[in-house]
Structure formats: C-alpha cells, structure tokens
Amino acid sequence: MSNEYLKLAIKHAQAGDWDLAHKIVQVRDDSIACWIHAVLHKIEGDESNSRYWYASSKNQYEDFTDSGEELNAISQQLERND
Structure with missing residues (x-):
C-alpha cells in the first residue's frame, strides 16, 4: 500500500471521518501508519490504546498537544518520503 493511502x-481524519481513517491505517504496520493510528486514538480519547500505537511508531504521546498540528506534521513527513 502506498503513502497515498496514508495521505x-x-x-479523512482532518475532515472528521475517524472511522474511515481508522480503517485505512489499521491494515498497515509501518511506523507512519502506527503514528496516524496513535493520533486517531488520541482524538478518540483512548489514551492507553493511543500510547500503544505511539510505542509502535517510535513517537511520543506528549510530542504534540494539538492533533491537527500532529496530522499536518505527519503529512509533511509523507511528502518528504515521496
């Protein structure tokens, strides 16, 4: 699956469609997909599940307080990786 799916x-997450965003990332296990997965659970308010996915992504729960800014940072990283 290409980075286009992660983008x-x-x-979808930025548009408020958490379920569709979650369906897309849950089939991948690379670090960026895990990072997006972590942010989605942070948005949902499920801190323990979010922290699990952060550990898999090699990022930290505390690195961003604003989920929108974090999604933008992930998007920028995906652009650099293309």
Whole structure:
C-alpha cells in the first residue's frame, strides 16, 4: 500500500471521518501508519490504546498537544518520503 493511502487517511481524519481513517491505517504496520493510528486514538480519547500505537511508531504521546498540528506534521513527513 502506498503513502497515498496514508495521505488519504490523514485527509479523512482532518475532515472528521475517524472511522474511515481508522480503517485505512489499521491494515498497515509501518511506523507512519502506527503514528496516524496513535493520533486517531488520541482524538478518540483512548489514551492507553493511543500510547500503544505511539510505542509502535517510535513517537511520543506528549510530542504534540494539538492533533491537527500532529496530522499536518505527519503529512509533511509523507511528502518528504515521496
């Protein structure tokens, strides 16, 4: 699955479609997909599940207080990786 799917997951998350964003990322296990997955659970308010996915992503729960800014940072990283 290409990074385009991860970019699509971010767009859906930013638009408030948590379920579709979650469906996209839950089939991947690379670090960026895990990072997006972590942010989605942070948005949902499920801190323990979010922290699990942060550990898999090698990022930290506390790195961002604003989930929108964090999704933008992930999007920028995906652009650099293309």
